Amino acid sequence: MGNDDDAGGLRSVSRAVRALELIAEAGDMGVSELGRKLDVHKATASRLLATLADRGLVERDPFSERYRLGFGLIRLAGAAMTGLDLVRSARPILEELAERTRETVNIGVPSGDGVVYIDQVTGSRAIVSVNWVGQRTPLHCTSNGKVLLAHMDDRELDDYLSMPLARMTPRSIVDPTQLRAQLDEVRRRGWAQTLEELEEGLNAVAAPVRQSDGRVTAALSVSGPAFRMRPVDLPRIALLATESALAVSRRMGYVERRFATG
Amino acid sequence: MGNDDDAGGLRSVSRAVRALELIAEAGDMGVSELGRKLDVHKATASRLLATLADRGLVERDPFSERYRLGFGLIRLAGAAMTGLDLVRSARPILEELAERTRETVNIGVPSGDGVVYIDQVTGSRAIVSVNWVGQRTPLHCTSNGKVLLAHMDDRELDDYLSMPLARMTPRSIVDPTQLRAQLDEVRRRGWAQTLEELEEGLNAVAAPVRQSDGRVTAALSVSGPAFRMRPVDLPRIALLATESALAVSRRMGYVERRFATG
DNA sequence: GACGCGCGTTGCGGATCGCGGAACATCGCA
DNA sequence: TGCGATGTTCCGCGATCCGCAACGCGCGTC
Numbered sequence: 001m002g003n004d005d006d007a008g009g010l011r012s013v014s015r016a017v018r019a020l021e022l023i024a025e026a027g028d029m030g031v032s033e034l035g036r037k038l039d040v041h042k043a044t045a046s047r048l049l050a051t052l053a054d055r056g057l058v059e060r061d062p063f064s065e066r067y068r069l070g071f072g073l074i075r076l077a078g079a080a081m082t083g084l085d086l087v088r089s090a091r092p093i094l095e096e097l098a099e100r101t102r103e104t105v106n107i108g109v110p111s112g113d114g115v116v117y118i119d120q121v122t123g124s125r126a127i128v129s130v131n132w133v134g135q136r137t138p139l140h141c142t143s144n145g146k147v148l149l150a151h152m153d154d155r156e157l158d159d160y161l162s163m164p165l166a167r168m169t170p171r172s173i174v175d176p177t178q179l180r181a182q183l184d185e186v187r188r189r190g191w192a193q194t195l196e197e198l199e200e201g202l203n204a205v206a207a208p209v210r211q212s213d214g215r216v217t218a219a220l221s222v223s224g225p226a227f228r229m230r231p232v233d234l235p236r237i238a239l240l241a242t243e244s245a246l247a248v249s250r251r252m253g254y255v256e257r258r259f260a261t262g
Numbered sequence: 263m264g265n266d267d268d269a270g271g272l273r274s275v276s277r278a279v280r281a282l283e284l285i286a287e288a289g290d291m292g293v294s295e296l297g298r299k300l301d302v303h304k305a306t307a308s309r310l311l312a313t314l315a316d317r318g319l320v321e322r323d324p325f326s327e328r329y330r331l332g333f334g335l336i337r338l339a340g341a342a343m344t345g346l347d348l349v350r351s352a353r354p355i356l357e358e359l360a361e362r363t364r365e366t367v368n369i370g371v372p373s374g375d376g377v378v379y380i381d382q383v384t385g386s387r388a389i390v391s392v393n394w395v396g397q398r399t400p401l402h403c404t405s406n407g408k409v410l411l412a413h414m415d416d417r418e419l420d421d422y423l424s425m426p427l428a429r430m431t432p433r434s435i436v437d438p439t440q441l442r443a444q445l446d447e448v449r450r451r452g453w454a455q456t457l458e459e460l461e462e463g464l465n466a467v468a469a470p471v472r473q474s475d476g477r478v479t480a481a482l483s484v485s486g487p488a489f490r491m492r493p494v495d496l497p498r499i500a501l502l503a504t505e506s507a508l509a510v511s512r513r514m515g516y517v518e519r520r521f522a523t524g
Numbered sequence: 525g526a527c528g529c530g531c532g533t534t535g536c537g538g539a540t541c542g543c544g545g546a547a548c549a550t551c552g553c554a
Numbered sequence: 555t556g557c558g559a560t561g562t563t564c565c566g567c568g569a570t571c572c573g574c575a576a577c578g579c580g581c582g583t584c
Contacts, residue, residue, distance in 0.1 A: 012272050013313045
């Protein structure tokens with residue numbers, strides 16, 4: 001899913017990034033295997049991996065001799081996160097929200113045709129804490145994703161809906177018309193919800209985070225098990241999420257307008 | 263610090279990674295500036311950044327027009343972390359340790375001439391939770407680092423100690439002889455401590471995590487404010503940390519030997 | 525043990541791709 | 555308006571990196 005082919009740009013660099021993505025998807029990779037997937041000679045793949053390993057972006061398992069993503073990436077990502085003022089500004093607010101709701105709080109941004117979680121705070125009631133940071137999930141079956149879709153340009157939204165929507169669970173919304181109706185509601189009331197649409201037993205609500213120019217560039221969600229986050233509970237939780245999202249937006253320099261619509 | 267020059271390998275790829283590291287250090291960067299630091303023509307830097315941006319590893323601030331690290335890196339790092347069995351295995355144990363000590367727990371691995379934290383669980387008493395994941399800190403003034411140094415090959419250790427040790431606080435150990443004595447103690451009693459050597463007011467203890475072959479490849483630490491983690495408290499906390507580290511080691515396939523020394 | 529098959533790593537020569545220079549557009553500033 | 559700095563695009567040439575092939579290695583089979 002999301003094989004964005006080979007875009008333009010410097011060839012080896014492009015190829016290197018592609019290699020990293022492939023390894024990320026597969027978990028690990030051998031030289032010849034990478035060569036086949038990149039459609040290059042295995043000698044080329046070998047040299048590429050050697051370079052990446054030299055720089056610490058990949059490393060080889062001592063036993064299987066296969067390549068995996070390396071710690072260098074984690075270091076770079078750490079710098080990326082601290083460099084992103086969004087994470088910096090949002091952190092304390094996410095923590096407060098996690099404390100108030102006692103559930104897991106995530107903040108995500110659009111990336112490709114999905115949403116990537118860039119930070120997470122685990123609530124005290126979370127039984128098993130899955131770390132979603134860095135994960136990419138589909139837009140149409142996550143609450144964060146619905147928020148982002150709801151505030152997307154019409155053209156982009158049309159593009160997205162022109163592709164078939166993946167069914168992750170029986171309750172995933174895969175009908176574009178139905179999804180559009182939901183997105184209208186999201187815009188109207190200011191928050192989105194998902195009811196076991198990504199994973200069975202997992203509900204969530206999300207609210208938009210705005211940049212200083214008012215554009216929605218991120219979304220903030222509270223998610224938890226369906227038995228604790230029943231549909232009847234969601235409006236209350238969503239209110240807290242909306243407040244927090246607004247607080248983050250303010251930190252990003254957003255000031256509310258007094259226009260009724262935006 | 264740690265400008266590892268231009269190592270071998272494919273040129274543009276090497277250069278691209280170098281560029282990412284430079285941007286990580288500086289926070290953000292312009293085209294010409296990068297060109298100067300990489301010692302290439304600005305046209306080259308422009309193309310390089312365009313390619314990286316195309317692939318999502320960097321992105322440009324809409325206003326300042328300067329480049330920053332992008333979300334693509336976070337996505338890759340997320341995959342790297344879930345791919346690393348160390349993080350997977352350690353997570354629940356870190357959480358248990360954080361709950362028992364109510365302080366912040368980190369796990370780190372050596373990278374270059376420092377230690378990189380690859381995962382962290384924030385304890386409930388942590389006042390302000392700094393996210394260290396992805397950060398690189400010097401070996402000689404962190405408890406994790408001391409553990410790693412203590413179990414390093416003699417040659418590597420000599421190399422490290424041949425360079426001057428940075429003084430981060432007044433209490434940093436910068437005398438190689440004194441540090442060696444501490445490392446002996448770390449090996450003997452099985453855990454390391456730092457007393458406000460990295461940051462004033464911050465104490466920590468750490469214990470070694472071993473791979474299946476017995477080599478120490480990571481370290482696990484508990485850190486907190488000096489007034490809660492007084493020197494007299496450290497042995498008790500270190501005992502917990504050592505137990506947890508051993509539990510992680512076992513999950514990695516390590517079985518204790520009955521030899522007195524190793 | 526010989527053989528075939530797959531993996532990964534090195535030389536090597538030659539085509540390709542990317543580098544550097546230059547020109548151009550833009551912006552801020554005096 | 556001129557100046558300096560930044561960033562992008564075009565073009566020709568040459569270093570670089572690719573594909574080939576050969577080699578070493580491990581594994582299973584005949």
